[in-house]
Amino acid sequence: xxxxxxxxSVLSAGLAVxxxxxxxxxxxxxxxxxxxxxxxxxxxAEGKIRGTLILSFAFMESLTIYGLVVALALLFANPxxx
Amino acid sequence: MSLTNFIPxxxxxxTLSAVEVGAHLYWQIGDFRLHGQVLIVSWFVLFVICAFTxxxxxxxxxxxxxxxxNLAEYVFEFIxxxxxxxxxxxxxxxxxFIGAVFLFVFVSNWSGALxxxxxxxxxxxxxxxxxxxxxxxxxxxxxxxxxxxxxGLKKKGLSYFGRYLEPTPILLPINIxxxxxxxxxxxxxxxxxxxxxxLVVGVLVLLVPLVVPIPMMILGLFTSAIQALVFATLAGVYxxxxxxxx
Numbered sequence: 001x002x003x004x005x006x007x008x009s010v011l012s013a014g015l016a017v018x019x020x021x022x023x024x025x026x027x028x029x030x031x032x033x034x035x036x037x038x039x040x041x042x043x044x045a046e047g048k049i050r051g052t053l054i055l056s057f058a059f060m061e062s063l064t065i066y067g068l069v070v071a072l073a074l075l076f077a078n079p080x081x082x
Numbered sequence: 083m084s085l086t087n088f089i090p091x092x093x094x095x096x097t098l099s100a101v102e103v104g105a106h107l108y109w110q111i112g113d114f115r116l117h118g119q120v121l122i123v124s125w126f127v128l129f130v131i132c133a134f135t136x137x138x139x140x141x142x143x144x145x146x147x148x149x150x151x152n153l154a155e156y157v158f159e160f161i162x163x164x165x166x167x168x169x170x171x172x173x174x175x176x177x178x179f180i181g182a183v184f185l186f187v188f189v190s191n192w193s194g195a196l197x198x199x200x201x202x203x204x205x206x207x208x209x210x211x212x213x214x215x216x217x218x219x220x221x222x223x224x225x226x227x228x229x230x231x232x233x234g235l236k237k238k239g240l241s242y243f244g245r246y247l248e249p250t251p252i253l254l255p256i257n258i259x260x261x262x263x264x265x266x267x268x269x270x271x272x273x274x275x276x277x278x279x280x281l282v283v284g285v286l287v288l289l290v291p292l293v294v295p296i297p298m299m300i301l302g303l304f305t306s307a308i309q310a311l312v313f314a315t316l317a318g319v320y321x322x323x324x325x326x327x328x
Contacts, residue, residue, distance in 0.1 A: 059312070
């Protein structure tokens with residue numbers, strides 16, 4: 001039984017990061033493309049745009065990191081494996 | 083179950099950087115089991131911050147010619163600016179808290195990434211950034227929660243709780259839930275980012291010990307600094323949110 005649980009944990013740890021990365025990847029791509037557009041229109045606002053972009057990247061990336069935390073909990077601190 | 087089981091032992095480089103997760107140096111005090119390695123590095127970080135402050139402000143001058151006072155003023159103005167953009171009114175009161183959180187997170191992230199802690203041998207576990215332990219980040223996040231409750235209650239009294247009914251009373255459960263998700267997301271974000279950095283660098287060093295991990299280490303330094311900024315900014319946002327009047 002515990003082997004089944006281990007196998008399912010490893011599989012779902014992979015899925016948690018993999019599927020979680022899709023959404024934030026799309027979001028970061030969107031944000032970056034808009035930021036490039038903004039810089040092309042107003043090159044003098046580059047510093048401000050870059051700051052905001054990096055800050056919002058951190059937020060988007062943290063969504064994937066939540067998946068990573070779940071994956072790490074499954075791998076190293078699994079509550080279902082005694 | 084630990085990751086080291088999957089990696090062949092006896093490799094020269096696996097002795098240089100073992101990937102250890104969940105191994106701690108336990109200290110037993112009364113009924114509490116403390117993670118010793120986190121406390122040691124936290125004290126070191128506090129010592130560094132205190133020493134920096136004392137050295138740079140030892141001789142204050144109106145027109146500083148010494149670069150160290152300039153450095154201290156630059157750091158202070160950065161933190162003050164960060165607080166002012168998030169908390170518009172009465173921000174002076176919160177510069178201390180936001181600054182303390184920012185400096186602690188920043189210095190502990192970078193001390194974990196820059197200093198060769200592996201030189202110091204521990205009986206169990208290894209020294210690293212204090213923020214790669216979920217307890218540290220959870221404590222910081224809970225402090226933030228206490229602070230924004232304190233800020234709101236002090237300014238508005240019990241009518242502070244009226245904000246749970248805004249914009250409509252239908253959103254009451256979500257507004258209450260938000261008070262729990264705020265510290266949760268704060269602590270998980272910081273913990274996950276720092277641990278992910280250390281794991282990526284550790285795994286890369288195991289696979290290719292030379293040159294290849296360096297870009298990842300630099301990226302890790304960058305992310306650590308950004309995460310400290312994000313943590314401080316979000317603490318400011320939450321405090322400012324509970325202070326703004328309706």
